[in-house]
Amino acid sequence: EAGVVQSPRYKIIEKKQPVAFWCNPISGHNTLYWYLQNLGQGPELLIRYENEEAVDDSQLPKDRFSAERLKGVDSTLKIQPAELGDSAVYLCASSFSWGGPNTGELFFGEGSRLTVL
Amino acid sequence: SQQGEEDPQALSIQEGENATMNCSYKTSINNLQWYRQNSGRGLVHLILIRSNEREKHSGRLRVTLDTSKKSSSLLITASRAADTASYFCATEDNYGQNFVFGPGTRLSVLP
Numbered sequence: 001e002a003g004v005v006q007s008p009r010y011k012i013i014e015k016k017q018p019v020a021f022w023c024n025p026i027s028g029h030n031t032l033y034w035y036l037q038n039l040g041q042g043p044e045l046l047i048r049y050e051n052e053e054a055v056d057d058s059q060l061p062k063d064r065f066s067a068e069r070l071k072g073v074d075s076t077l078k079i080q081p082a083e084l085g086d087s088a089v090y091l092c093a094s095s096f097s098w099g100g101p102n103t104g105e106l107f108f109g110e111g112s113r114l115t116v117l
Numbered sequence: 118s119q120q121g122e123e124d125p126q127a128l129s130i131q132e133g134e135n136a137t138m139n140c141s142y143k144t145s146i147n148n149l150q151w152y153r154q155n156s157g158r159g160l161v162h163l164i165l166i167r168s169n170e171r172e173k174h175s176g177r178l179r180v181t182l183d184t185s186k187k188s189s190s191l192l193i194t195a196s197r198a199a200d201t202a203s204y205f206c207a208t209e210d211n212y213g214q215n216f217v218f219g220p221g222t223r224l225s226v227l228p
Contacts, residue, residue, distance in 0.1 A: 004159070042219050042221050043218045104147075104150065107162070108152075109159050
């Protein structure tokens with residue numbers, strides 16, 4: 001079974017340029033998360049989707065960040081324009097929420113490492 | 118803000134020794150999870166312990182949870198060089214399925 005797939009793995013851009021990250025979750029997973037991880041820190045939630053609905057985007061800087069999850073499957077995270085402080089790893093995770101004993105386990109992709117120059 | 122706080126921030130041990138990491142959190146939880154992250158990779162789920170459980174085992178891993186102290190510990194027995202990684206605790210709050218991660222413990226197992 002394929003895991004969570006993210007692309008690109010690495011991206012280097014100049015500040016003020018736009019950038020987009022793509023995530024394909026595990027088939028059948030209804031919940032999708034985007035996390036930001038700074039060097040030496042734990043992941044911080046940016047946005048959580050339940051199917052195609054963004055149920056928690058309180059930590060998403062909406063002036064420059066946007067996300068979408070069309071048809072409740074793949075998702076894209078966009079930054080426009082990028083700033084120097086956006087350099088980080090952007091992690092996508094998915095899970096299947098059904099209230100059973102495995103509820104809550106997150107499956108992470110390898111992440112997209114962004115460097116803003 | 119991060120609810121979980123791991124302790125210590127970094128740990129260096131010899132192969133074969135046991136490694137213990139602690140996690141403290143602030144609010145009520147439904148469950149607590151531990152994840153491992155190898156350098157440059159995504160996080161991998163290790164074990165989940167529910168708020169009504171006190172101890173759980175999985176292979177060389179032993180997790181305890183003390184809800185009265187709002188703390189958990191992860192014990193890795195007979196450590197191997199391949200256990201070198203960062204370990205994170207994550208808590209799920211009572212209001213939904215938001216997972217809050219701590220800053221992690223960086224474990225180095227020396228051969």
